[in-house]
Amino acid sequence: MSNAPQKASIENTQLKDIVSHAKEYGFVFPSSEIYDGLAAVYDYGPNGVELKNNLKRLWWQAMTQLHQNVVGIDAAIFMAPQTWVASGHVAGFNDPLVDNLDSKKRYRADVLVEDKAAEYEAAGQQDRAADLLATLGRLLTDNDLAGVKELIVSEKIVCPISGTCNWTDVRQFNLMYSTQGSAVEGDAAQIYLRPETAQGIFVNFLNVQKSARQKVPFGIAQIGKAFRNEIVARQFIFRMREFEQMEMQFFVRPGTEEEWYNNWKQARRRFHEAVGLAPEKLRFHDHDKLAHYAKAAVDIEYEFPFGFKEIEGIHSRSDFDLTQHQELSRKKQQYFDNDVNPETGKPYGNYVPYVVETSVGADRLFLATLCQAYQEETITEGEGEKEQTKTRTFLKLHPALAPIKAAIFPLVKKDGMPEKAEEIFNSLRFDFPVIMEERDAIGKRYTRQDLIGTPFCIVVDGQTLEDETVTVRHRDSREQTRMPISELRAYIGQAVSFARIFEKL
Known part of the structure; x- marks a missing residue:
């Protein structure tokens, strides 16, 4: 008997816990919540914006600082309309939609079928699920929208709202x-x-290429907002209407694209592991069917609570994009390569470069990082009759990514401890995001910082006033280290530096 339904229930609970945690502790809020929100749009809170900015800075530096042949730009959101004609988006950037005539609700037809396949899988009918998805893929490839509707009807797929199978044509x-x-x-x-x-x-x-004096091969990196009018946007911030992409287009000499594709494929996986995503939760998923212009395509997928889903795509795009823009704009997009071709003994000359693309969703990477970091463990506190077991929740973020690097606590609000804590706070705040907290018992303050992923808590006590030492409590192990105040900056700086991540790349 399959345990898939039980597993799905556990996974749904995990996602709900993470979503609830994200809101309660200032990571992600529903947008315009006081007006009941806007579907598939979210706002990043005080801790969320810091974590997301850390991920973006890390990606940017990994691309542009660690590679002498990768430079960045920040292009405008609005572009000449012909751009999207050349790229194929005006003609082909479509989803198949269907309406239920009773509920008046609109759905993506492919998602309705995929959800039915997921039901079969949960019931242990993997072969039936595979056949259904294969049929769907064939119909969409053939643009047989009437066949897609027939498939929905034959599978008795009903509207979740009305419970009826009264569907319009798919368009x-x-x-x-x-x-x-x-x-x-x-x-x-x-x-x-x-x-x-x-x-x-x-x-x-x-x-x-000209202003940065770059020679092929070289890359151009960019972080920016993109917008898609998704009809079905699910799974929290995984699929949104307004989202952020971190992309790098790497321009190469024709004939070398396979080598560069494989290089970037491995490099991008190393990046995700270095950030802290568990290797066993990452996998490559090669595209079975490629776009007509593509030579190869692979997704890096992460195992979210709702299953393996794409967080980054690596694509070998041939010369399609530059050639399309060259033809429509009538402006040459060629590069003169004066390196000598060993086969001819002459320079390679003019050509339109091929492109290897790496594209990661900043919001998806944020969600993967949050899911990976969310930890629940059973701990024992106290001794003898006072010993008790409880569940501890914390975010095991890499210190370089944590929104707050250290929290400074005076043990009590008297005897000069708050003043000393403030002195330490002021000495560190120009180097790191740090906070000072005085309220509540020390245990509650530790818990609060655990829940937002702060790697270090610094406690000022009576001994501090005597010998200028403090207790540093470590988030993951809960162990405590006594050290001089004078060593704090170097100690924290070493742990939270991006260098600790770059060393793994």
Whole structure:
């Protein structure tokens, strides 16, 4: 008998606990919550924005500081409408949608079928689930929308709201948000909120290559917002309508793309492991079917509480993007390579570079990091008759990523301890994000910092006033170390430096 339903229930509970934790401790809030929120849109709270910014800074430095041939840009969100014609988004950036006539609710047809397949898997009918997904894939590849509707009806898939199978025809829906390119209605062409950040890199290829004096192979990195009008947005911040991408397009000489694709594939996996994601929770998923322009594509997936899902894609895109923009803009996107081809003895000359893309979702990496860090363990406190067992919850974040690096606590609010704690706080706050707390018992203060992932708690007590030493309590082990105040900056700095992560790359 399969234990899949029980496992799914446990996983759903884990996700609910993480979502609740994220809100209660200032990581992620539903957007516009006082107005009942906006579906698939979230705000990052005080601790969440620090963690996310740390992840973005880490990615940026890993790309641009550790590679002499990778530089960055920050392209505009609005772009000329022709950009999205050349990229294929105007014609082909679609999802198959279907409405239920009774509930008036709209759904992605492919998600309805995938959810049915998940039900079969949970019931131990893996073969039936596989056949269903294979049929769906074939129909979508053939753009057979009538066949997709027949599949929904034949599988007796009902609307979760109305419970009926009264469906409209399936039709394609473009996911790009559009707006007017002028303040005066009707005066300007329709423009789009970008659905990806990559095109801002492609249209700036020659600007960057010339101004940064780069030779192929070289990369262009960018972090930025993207927008997709997702009809079905689920699983917390995993799929949102407004999200942030961290992308790097690496331009290479044709014929070398396979080598560079494999290099970046391994490099990006090492990055995720160095950040703290467990190796056993990461896997490569090669694309079975490639876009017509792609030579290879793989996803790095992380095992979330809701299963393995993509956090980053690595794609060998050939010369498709630059060639498309070259043809539509009528501006050459070629690079002159004066390196000598050993086969001909002459320079390689002009060519349109091929591209290897790495694209990671900042929000997905944030969620993976939060899921990995969320820990519950059973601990024993007290001795003898006072001994008790309880569950301890904490965030086991890498110290370099933690929102707050250290919390300074006066043991009591008297005898000069608060003043000494404030002195230590002031000596550290220009180097690290630190806080000082006086309220509540010391145990409760420890717990609060554990719940937001603070790696060190520094306690000022009576001995501090005598010998200028403090107790440093470590989040993961709960062990305590006595050290001079004068050593705190170096001790914390060594632990929270990005260098501790870069050493693993």
